[in-house]
Amino acid sequence: MTQYAIQTQELTREYSTLRALDRLSLEIPAGSIFGFLGSNGAGKTTTIHLLLGLLRPTAGRAAVLGHDVATEIDEVRRRTGALLDKAGLYARLGVQDNLEFYGRIWHMPRRERRARSEELLRQFGLWDRRKEPAGRLSFGMKRKLAVARALFHRPDLVFLDEPTAGLDPVSAESLRRSLVDLVAQEGVTVFLTTHNVPEAGKVCDQIGIIRSGQLLASGSPEELRASAGSNRIVVRGSGFTEEAFTLLALRPEVESAETRGGTLHVWLVPGSSAAPIVSLLAGCGVQIEEVVRETTFEDAFLSVLGAEDHAPETARVARGRFGAVRADEAFALKAPEREGSNLSAGVA
Amino acid sequence: MIRDVASVTWKEWRELTAAEGWESGLLGLVLFVGLLGLFLPYQVGRSWLSAPWVMLFWIWIPIFLMTTVTADTFAGERERGTLGSLLATRLPDRAILAGKIAAAVTYVWGATLLSVPLSLIAINFKAPGPLAYYTTGQLGTVATLALLSSIFGAALGVLISLRSPTVRHAQQTFSLGVLVAFVFPVFGLQMLPAGTKTGLIQALVFGEAGRVALVLAAVFIVLDVLLVTAAMARFRRGRLLLN
Numbered sequence: 001m002t003q004y005a006i007q008t009q010e011l012t013r014e015y016s017t018l019r020a021l022d023r024l025s026l027e028i029p030a031g032s033i034f035g036f037l038g039s040n041g042a043g044k045t046t047t048i049h050l051l052l053g054l055l056r057p058t059a060g061r062a063a064v065l066g067h068d069v070a071t072e073i074d075e076v077r078r079r080t081g082a083l084l085d086k087a088g089l090y091a092r093l094g095v096q097d098n099l100e101f102y103g104r105i106w107h108m109p110r111r112e113r114r115a116r117s118e119e120l121l122r123q124f125g126l127w128d129r130r131k132e133p134a135g136r137l138s139f140g141m142k143r144k145l146a147v148a149r150a151l152f153h154r155p156d157l158v159f160l161d162e163p164t165a166g167l168d169p170v171s172a173e174s175l176r177r178s179l180v181d182l183v184a185q186e187g188v189t190v191f192l193t194t195h196n197v198p199e200a201g202k203v204c205d206q207i208g209i210i211r212s213g214q215l216l217a218s219g220s221p222e223e224l225r226a227s228a229g230s231n232r233i234v235v236r237g238s239g240f241t242e243e244a245f246t247l248l249a250l251r252p253e254v255e256s257a258e259t260r261g262g263t264l265h266v267w268l269v270p271g272s273s274a275a276p277i278v279s280l281l282a283g284c285g286v287q288i289e290e291v292v293r294e295t296t297f298e299d300a301f302l303s304v305l306g307a308e309d310h311a312p313e314t315a316r317v318a319r320g321r322f323g324a325v326r327a328d329e330a331f332a333l334k335a336p337e338r339e340g341s342n343l344s345a346g347v348a
Numbered sequence: 349m350i351r352d353v354a355s356v357t358w359k360e361w362r363e364l365t366a367a368e369g370w371e372s373g374l375l376g377l378v379l380f381v382g383l384l385g386l387f388l389p390y391q392v393g394r395s396w397l398s399a400p401w402v403m404l405f406w407i408w409i410p411i412f413l414m415t416t417v418t419a420d421t422f423a424g425e426r427e428r429g430t431l432g433s434l435l436a437t438r439l440p441d442r443a444i445l446a447g448k449i450a451a452a453v454t455y456v457w458g459a460t461l462l463s464v465p466l467s468l469i470a471i472n473f474k475a476p477g478p479l480a481y482y483t484t485g486q487l488g489t490v491a492t493l494a495l496l497s498s499i500f501g502a503a504l505g506v507l508i509s510l511r512s513p514t515v516r517h518a519q520q521t522f523s524l525g526v527l528v529a530f531v532f533p534v535f536g537l538q539m540l541p542a543g544t545k546t547g548l549i550q551a552l553v554f555g556e557a558g559r560v561a562l563v564l565a566a567v568f569i570v571l572d573v574l575l576v577t578a579a580m581a582r583f584r585r586g587r588l589l590l591n
Contacts, residue, residue: 052436053585054432054435054436054585074438074440077436077437077438078438080436082433082436083433084432084433084436085432086429086430086432086433087429087433088429088430088431088432088433088434089430090359090362090363090428090430091428092363093359093362093363097362101355101358101359101362102437104354104355104358104359105352105355105437105438105439106437106438107351146433149433159436
């Protein structure tokens with residue numbers, strides 16, 4: 001078995017005027033869950049299509065499970081499974097027939113097909129609906145069935161293109177849990193694309209952050225967190241008055257702040273000290289019990305994008321040709337994830 | 349390879365028959381075949397069994413039926429978002445193509461053959477007397493011509509569906525093609541010299557059915573080979589997705 005499930009070197013794909021993927025070099029260890037994070041149009045789906053031989057690269061090379069994608073694509077497809085951007089289920093076929101078809105494609109014996117479909121449908125909570133046409137399932141159930149289908153023939157590597165996109169939080173969590181359990185049971189390598197940052201932080205061993213076809217950073221969530229430094233302070237205490245919030249919003253060190261239950265979360269401008277903030281809060285009569293400076297994976301992700309935004313102007317102009325997007329345009333990370341009052345609108 | 353073709357054919361058949369409301373679809377097909385299989389033979393009577401021009405009927409029915417069946421093959425998968433997943437599987441290009449053609453051919457050919465016994469019922473009902481029936485040779489001729497024209501229709505339909513963005517577009521293009529293919533000979537016939545035209549009509553009406561069938565079969569074999577080859581040449585995974 002090869003050490004890396006996926007290796008790419010300077011992999012590039014251009015469409016007439018657009019460079020969808022720009023010199024992507026990746027090494028993804030076998031047996032890991034790799035999360036490819038990026039906004040819509042960042043190049044995630046193009047990468048999967050290139051790795052599955054559905055598109056030809058303009059330049060560069062890629063090897064999947066030790067097989068060159070350009071010359072041994074049949075072997076690549078034989079050993080991989082995929083859930084692409086569209087679930088690709090046959091709506092008129094029954095739930096079980098959708099799996100049956102893929103079992104036939106991979107030449108699984110009849111008895112094994114039956115057993116495997118029962119195992120997966122039970123695991124994903126679809127067994128009772130196995131006879132129904134797939135088109136009658138809810139959106140979340142369809143995604144689950146599509147994931148089950150991608151894993152049906154026990155591939156060594158599975159590509160999942162935004163498996164939880166469009167799911168409600170409960171269904172998304174349920175699907176994530178089933179996926180993690182299955183991966184642990186079967187030792188399959190997962191290449192997962194998402195624009196859901198917390199999801200990637202929770203599920204993935206390795207993460208790559210991509211924007212405008214360029215890989216900005218890669219590593220484990222811990223490595224990315226460590227490299228980002230800590231720009232968030234969590235203040236536990238009481239007496240967070242409106243006056244304190246107003247004054248906080250005026251501080252140049254503060255990017256945004258919000259309360260969650262009895263704690264105040266303050267995001268600082270990179271490189272800023274927390275001391276003036278603590279003094280300000282104490283001066284406003286806030287009774288502080290504890291102040292912790294910490295970084296979430298979400299912060300680390302924003303830090304990577306922020307660092308890119310502060311890159312030299314020439315580099316940004318060069319990317320602009322391919323339609324680079326600003327971080328604040330591409331991601332709406334904080335709002336859906338946080339509760340309570342939010343000062344970000346009032347902070348310059 | 350044969351196993352892969354069978355897998356695709358199995359899926360296509362399941363989609364055709366396991367779908368919700370398939371009974372009404374099948375009923376429509378049976379009604380159509382029944383009407384044609386009963387109505388025309390009833391009008392023509394016993395000469396239906398021997399007239400050379402009847403061979404054209406066995407060619408026309410499968411091609412007509414193909415319009416709805418083949419339009420869905422690739423354009424339908426593209427429209428419903430299943431094409432990408434299918435192309436990402438280990439199935440070889442030829443197996444996907446051959447499987448889809450095989451499914452369409454068996455479905456339409458089978459439906460066409462249904463009208464054979466119906467035509468006998470109609471003929472015997474119209475003209476009572478000694479039992480009218482097809483000889484083995486006639487049955488073989490009918491089955492062969494229907495099969496060859498089914499392959500022609502399936503290959504043409506798949507070829508059109510390969511690059512059509514929607515099922516509707518594929519159906520329209522196919523229908524237009526069929527219309528041109530049938531109108532062209534009629535107009536072409538008018539432009540022929542009078543002697544040739546008369547000879548051709550006489551051959552179709554009074555000639556030897558076996559000879560007409562042989563000529564038609566030869567023409568369709570050539571057309572089938574050309575269309576299947578063209579479909580294979582046009583089947584490119586990357587381009588199918590981009591389209």
